[in-house]
Amino acid sequence: MYLMGRRRYLTFLVPSFVLILQLEPGLADSEGINMGTHSAKEVLMRQFVRNIDSINNDLKVNSGSFIINPTAFHRFLTKRVSPHWNAKSTMRALLGKSVFDNLSLNERESLAKELERTWRRYAHEGIKHYSGQEFLVRDVSINQKGDRGWVKILIASKLLPDIFIDLLVKKDLGEDWNVVDIRFKGITYVSVRKNAFREVVAKRSASALEAQLFDKNQTYFFELCNRTSWKGLPPC
Numbered sequence: 001m002y003l004m005g006r007r008r009y010l011t012f013l014v015p016s017f018v019l020i021l022q023l024e025p026g027l028a029d030s031e032g033i034n035m036g037t038h039s040a041k042e043v044l045m046r047q048f049v050r051n052i053d054s055i056n057n058d059l060k061v062n063s064g065s066f067i068i069n070p071t072a073f074h075r076f077l078t079k080r081v082s083p084h085w086n087a088k089s090t091m092r093a094l095l096g097k098s099v100f101d102n103l104s105l106n107e108r109e110s111l112a113k114e115l116e117r118t119w120r121r122y123a124h125e126g127i128k129h130y131s132g133q134e135f136l137v138r139d140v141s142i143n144q145k146g147d148r149g150w151v152k153i154l155i156a157s158k159l160l161p162d163i164f165i166d167l168l169v170k171k172d173l174g175e176d177w178n179v180v181d182i183r184f185k186g187i188t189y190v191s192v193r194k195n196a197f198r199e200v201v202a203k204r205s206a207s208a209l210e211a212q213l214f215d216k217n218q219t220y221f222f223e224l225c226n227r228t229s230w231k232g233l234p235p236c
Contacts, residue, residue, distance in 0.1 A: 041149075044140045044169070044177050048151050052135050055080050063130050070224055071233040073127055077120055085119075086178040088112040089170060093181065093190045094197045095206075107206045114213040120235065121220050133157045138164070147171050151179075 058076055059066075066073035091112050092100040100108065134156045142149040151167040168181040168188070181188045200209040225236030 040146050041140050041142050044142065044149055044151065045137065047177055048140070048167075049137045051080070051084055052137055052153070056134055059130060060132070063127070067128050067130075068228070069230065070124060070221075070228060070235055071230045073124060074120070074235045077123055081123075082116065084176070084178055085116070086170065086180050087116040087119075089178070089180040090190065091115050094194045095201060096194075096198060099198070099201060103206050107210075110210050111206060111213075114210050114217065117217045117235075118213050121217050124220075124224060124235075131157070131159065149177070150183075 058080060062072065062076070066076060088108060091108070094115075095103075095111075103111070136154040136156060137151060138154045139152040140149060147170060149169050149171075151169055153165050153167060155163040155165065157163075163184075166183040167179045168183065169177045170180050171177045181190050197209060200212060221235050225231050228236070230236050
């Protein structure tokens, strides 16, 4: 997999994983981390090692099929990736807490749905660059409250130097840890996209932002599916 711009590279690794609210001081390093959260860190580590191992195994066996069959890759994303990403929290960070929370329930749900579809588009664009890279969990850290953390992922390749990315994760009461943003070389997805998203909502509306995302996604998947025999099956 070759770097197709930082955004595409980030979104390929965990395409439907995506800075919830503002980064809490000291979260990404040892400062501010409560050592009493050791057991919680173990839970977080186990969850992501298990999930990343499943992604690695599936890609190794089925990447060839995923490249030519968008429906098979769609099923992979639905099974292996989507359940571990909180798209609504990502959209809340992109628009800002006050703006997002003032939207109707239907607007919030629709925007989150289209954001997830956007990341699926990135993933379909990126899968053809997969060439046996392995994703390994190298470290985790959790804030003092125990509801936010970072997961450091190593992308090991035989052709390229090792690359590290960080997943910002959150844990709601009674739920597993979910990804809400990705950081590569100090840059997060939310920091790259938030100004453009907020400008559309401020100058036009939330519906206009949803329509803008929908049009881009619809055009991409229409062209993708026209080149295959899987018309009528998701994502076609």
